[in-house]
Amino acid sequence: MTDGPGDGEQLVVALDVGGTGMKCALVRPDGSVAHAERHPTDAGRGPDAVVETVLAVAEGLADRARAAGSTPVACGVAVPGVVDEAAGVAVWSANVGFRDVPLRKLVGARLGLPAVLGHDVRVGGIAEARLGAGRDARHVLFVAIGTGIAAAHVVAGSAAVGAHGAAGEIGHILVRPDGPRCGCGRPGCLEAVSSASAIARRYAELADATTQAGPPGVGTAAPPAGAATRPAGTAVSAAEVAGRAAAGEELAGQVWREAVEALADGLATGQALYDVDTMVIGGGLARAGEQLLGPLRATLHERMTFHREPRLVAAALGDEAGCLGAALLALDSLERR
Secondary structure, three states, rough: OOOOOOOEEHHHHHHEEEOOOOOOEOOOOOEEEEEEEEEOOOOOOHHHHHHHHHHHHHHHHHHHHHHOEEEEEEEEEEOOEEEEOOOOEEEEEOOOOEEEEEEEHHHHHHOOEEEEEEEEHHHHHHHHHHHOOOOOEEEEEEEOOOOOHHHHHHHOOOOOOOEEEEEEEHHHHOOOOOEEEEOOOOEEEEEHHHHHHHHHHHHHHHHHHHHHHHOOOOOOOOOOOOOOOOOOOOOOOHHHHHHHOOOOHHHHHHHHHHHHHHHHHHHHHHHHHOOOOEEEOHHHHHHHOOOHHHHHHHHHHHHHOOOOOOOOEEEOOOOHHHHHHHHHHHHHHHHHH
């Protein structure tokens, strides 16, 4: 719920920029949202156009706050890819086409406000750790599972950035040396097995192989048990695979188990490295709820030896986490001034 900016309030302008859309808000210092809106990113127009959209939307939010008698005090922007937070530069982002874009400087100049730039998953982790599912834990690992897989290690509300701004790339832990080739070029990365896109791709490959195979002299085999018939080449989403697995389809169940087992291997490695109290699972795949978390908890439990088993919970803030985290990052920067 949002109730609009109030007279005399201090507000932070916050934007979470994705390849498809931007989640944007005016956020109070306590993390509550005074106003929220969404805009298309239209990344296909090119990075310069995306930058101009970011600046225009941020400026519009600041103007809205002032028109309501509120005072915008800072701006936080979150983007995907490799982010140099110290320099305020979006180093590289395939989703929006950024290459060495000094976004913090550009936003600050346009709005006349202090600005910060953060990585979308790291700021999402900060929000979940402070305001969401990890708020009762000091050590949190936030894992976002969608088209890719990435994580944020948050300790006492602050996320580790790494020496080169690339901390948290848990999706590129090697879990299956003989597995499918990842987008990074190496075979067997966690992201190549357990991301939503990998689950959909694996199911399609096995379904095609099942359909094409058949006894000698017979053209095609029957579709997987319980599978709905679909035109050849029609994509099946990870959510549909999850639904088919829940309905008892054997092939979908196989794909889902493979993904959960590899994900448990990746999380077990993460626990060995970070020793956290709580793992918060977010991203599109987390919408499967207990269908994912139930078997994932059980499989992760099997992999624990002397390590303390973390609490495994679903993210609480949904797709607002990045926007809220960008605001929190901006508020942190003000406190350090």
